[in-house]
Amino acid sequence: MRCKACGERVERGSNRFCNKECYVAFHRSQTIRICPTCGSEFSRPRCQKQTFCSMKCVQYTGSAGRGRMTNCAQCGVRFQRHITKIGYREFCSVACARKAPPILDPAAWVTLTCTNCGESFKRSRGTNRFKAKAGLKAFCSNRCVTQFHRGDKHGLWKGGRSPVNNKRIQAPGWKAKAMAARERDEFKCGICAIQWKKGMPVFHVDHVVPHILAEQLAAGHADDPQNLLTLCPSHHGRKAGAERSLNRGDRLRWEERLRGLGYPMERVAASFDYFRTVNP
Secondary structure (H helix, E strand, C coil), X not given: CECCCCCCECXXXXXXXXXXXXXXXXXXXXXXXXXXXXXXXXXXXXXXXXXXXXXXXXXXXCCCCCEEEEECCCCCCEEEEEHHHCCCCCCCCHHHHHHCCCCCCHHHEXXXXXXXXXXXXXXXXXXXXXHHHHCCCCCCCHHHHHHHCCHHHCCCCCCCCCHHHHHXXXXXXXXXXXXXXXXXXXXXXCCCCCECCCCCXXXXXEECCCHHHHHHHCCCCCCCHHHEEEECHHHHHHHHHHHHHHHCCCHHHHHHHHHHXXXXXXXXXXHHHXXXXXXX
């Protein structure tokens, strides 16, 4: 048995190459191949199992490969279409798609009811038919989408900028409490432990138990030092995103997301214990 690279004799039962250098040289050598789409010749190393000369030939390989010939639904011109882009109606260009008349086949439409305004409207089949069967949210326009997801129906709703919340945020006592919490935590983030330095954005002071829930547990004690923790702006934003689960009433999911952020869960447990002590 001879080496496939240099032709030297090798022992029977061993590898097809006499050494590692011959193995690398053989697989790096160029081979001439013929593209099955365009018929042009191209060269590639032996280690690359590439059949086509370009991505364009990969996508449009004719009816025997990943594409097929079809007729434009508007102008009737026959063109080649990638098999993953074949839909209900096919057009050769964007201009033909815009000129095409609306679908008149009743089987191609599904009737939905707008969740916001209650009016019935039609949409093309596809994922919309699953919305109709499962009774999922559907909207007739972007305006209805915006109007529906306002107020307490929004995922980031925290009670709104009511006069009570504005009074709390603008109160002189809050700034002093926030600065005291930063000094107690030595101006370090409670999650990533990064140290605040001059020139960096001011670190935020987070309510371990969200303010609305804390007021429900013990009114007037939401801003106590036991419920405050210094966080960098990045982690404070992520923690605020995790509170969406708590706003929906899913406390287990909220705690799970906090653990994923690396939030100190012992502070969460201590805050709940403190509120039980203050308001038994």
